[in-house]
Amino acid sequence: MVNLTRIYTRTGDAGTTALGDNGRTHKTDLRLAAYADTDETNSTIGVAISCGNLPIEVQETLTRIQNDLFDVGADLCMPLKESYEWEPLRVKAEWIAELEADCDRYNEGLEPLRSFILPGGTPGSAHLHVARTVCRRAERAAWAAIEAYGEEPASGERAETKGQGGVNPLTAKYLNRLSDLLFILGRVANDSAGGDVLWTPGGGRE
Incomplete structure (x- = not known):
């Protein structure tokens, strides 16, 4: 279990931090x-x-996802290695399949989209669209880390050096599916309040 007895540690005051x-x-x-x-x-x-x-x-689905996102973060901070003293948290393909099932289930009850939509409408929808855009940024950052460190576990002498090792690509795939789900849930949040706010090409000037 996590045991947080003191929040500040001063260990990052030189511009460094600890990985998993x-x-x-x-x-x-x-x-x-x-x-x-x-x-x-x-x-x-x-x-x-x-x-x-x-x-x-929707709240229950999002609360489950919040727990998942802590696990995604734990995965990203633990470099891939061939062996560990203890088994680290890793994103699993089943989690991504679960998000896809959520997308299908929530999307089924919505009207087909025939235009892009504007973020807004209800407060819930607006907040979910903000979450969607932040999630897209998280996905891009995950892919950047994967490009930099690769997808393979560290082995040999490199595996003995802390901070060395690849990045699990399922983290980025999870974030990709999550951004799709957040878009759909943003629509769900507007569904009982008149529906989506549709984009008007040209800014609505004509």
């Missing part, structure tokens, strides 16, 4: 950017739940 394997890395590390953006996604979802007046079923 206790290796130190710069705070500009692409892996850190990926799980920081994932954390921001989680926070924006929390805002949507707390002040968005969302249907109970």
Whole structure:
């Protein structure tokens, strides 16, 4: 279990931070950017739940996802290696399939889209669209980390060096599916309040 007895540690005052394997890395590390953006996604979802007046079923789905996002962050901060002293949290393909099932289930009850939509309408929808855009940024950051560190576990002498190792590509795929679901849930949040706010090409000037 996590035991947080003191929040500040001063260990990051030199511009470095710890990864999941206790290796130190710069705070500009692409892996850190990926799980920081994932954390921001989680926070924006929390805002949507707390002040968005969302249907109970949607709130329950989002709360499950908030727990998942902590696991995504834990995965991103733990470099891939061939073996560990303890089994780390890793995103699983089943989680992505679960998001796809959620997309299908919630989308089934919505009217087909014949235009792009504007973020807005109800507060819940607006907050979910903010969460969607932050999630897209988290996904881009995850892919950047994957490009930088690869998708393969560290082996040999490299595996003995903390902070070395690849990045699980399922983290980025999870974030991709999640952004799709957040778009759909943004529509669900507007469904009982008159529907989507549609984009007018040309800014509505004509």
